[in-house]
Amino acid sequence: MPSDRDTLLSFGFDPARIDWALKATAGRGLQPAMDHILENEGKPIPETVTSTGEDAKGNNDEDEDMKLALSMSQEGQEAKSIKCTECGKVFRNTAMAEFHAEKSGHDQFEESTDEIKPLTEEEKKQKLAELRQKMAEKRAKKNEAEAEERKANEALRRKAGKDAGQIRQELQLKEANKEAEQRKKEKLDDAKARAAVKAQIEADKKARAEKAAKEKALREGQALPVASTSTASSQPAAAPGAKKEYPETRLQLRLSTGGAPLTVTLRSEQTLQDVAEYVASQSLSFDVETVNFATTFPRKVYTRADWSKTLKELGLTPSAVLMVS
Structure with a gap:
């Protein structure tokens, strides 16, 4: 591959100015050297560069001229160039011929008496324009490749961000869902706890009432009252024409969600609200605030106004079947 100096020589620049440019740009490359030549085209060349550059150039040119002269001395002619016998191109020196051989693959050269004329100012400008165009095209391709790479990286980044967002959602x-299930379980536990507390309160009230009745009967010398847990056969017969009282109510609750019905025995003084709390405590499918009750015979749908009424007031004693939805 030819050096930057050989390339600039092929453009027809003055060798001394080429040496000045290469030295001034510290060998940073072809483009800085070429810019230096164009910017300092009308300025005199420093003596230090001239002496060094001319010595080097003189030695190089002298060696090449000697090679050509020796090779052609037998014919009595002076070699002025090197010619490629495969394509016919003529080169100023061996460096340019080697560059052509490496680029084209040609390996057949001969010395020639053809003299290569220096480039005119117009030809120099044209070659510079061609070189700049090639360099601009190279930079454009590089920028295009970098843009494609950035685009691909951005697509990968967005995809990774999208995947992470989906996983996060x-x-x-x-x-x-877990929190909702936990809240529902806590609500169910609260309903069960409230029902248990209510049942205990009612049991305590009943026990206190029975105890008070016994103490009163003992003080007054009367017969002890029959406990509420006794059977119907041990209770005194109701007076003729009096409506029979049922202290307890047995309910069969048929759930709209299917499955075996729930059976429970409650005090007749308990309300439909208590029945709703019992259903909510036994099944996750029902909530105290939204559960509904109805009977099939006689057909009746209970409203929220009925929830504060007792089972006795609603006519559900001593037993009833409720549809739960």
């Missing part, structure tokens, strides 16, 4: 959804 899925995790958030799972976390939300």
Whole structure:
């Protein structure tokens, strides 16, 4: 591959100015050297560069001229150039011929008496323009390749960001479902706890009432009252024409979600609200605030106004079947 000096020589620049440019640009490359030559075209060449450059040039040119002269001395002619016998191109020196051989693959050369004329100013400008165009095209291709690479990297980055966003959304959804299930479980536990507390309060009230009744009967010398847990056969017969009282109500609750019905025995003084809390405590499918009750015979749908009424007031004693939805 030819050096920057050989390339600039092929453009027809003055060798001394080429040496000045290469020295001034510290060998940074072809483009800085060429810019230096153009910028300092009308300026005199420093003596230090002239002496060094001319000595080097003189030695190089002298060696090449000697080679040509020796090779052609037998014919009595002076060699002025090197010619490629495969394509007919003529080169100023061996360096340019070697560059041509490396680039084209040609290996047949001969010495020639053809003299290569120096480039005119117009030819110099044309070659410079061609060189600059090639360099501009090379930079454009490089910029295009870098733009494509940036585009590909951006696409990969966006895809990675999208995948991460999707995973994050899925995790958030799972976390939300988990929290919802936990809230529902806590609500169910609260309903069960409230029902248990209510049942205990009612049991305590009943026990206190029975105890008070016994103490009163003992003080007054009366017969002890029959406990509420006794059977119907041990209770005194109701007076003729009096409506029979049922202290307890047995309910069969048929769920709209299917499965075996729930069976529970409650005090007749308990309300439909208590029944709703019991259903919510036994099944996750129902909520105290939204559950509905109805009977099939006689057909009746209970409203929220009925929830504060007792089972006795609603006519559900001593037993009833409720449809739960």
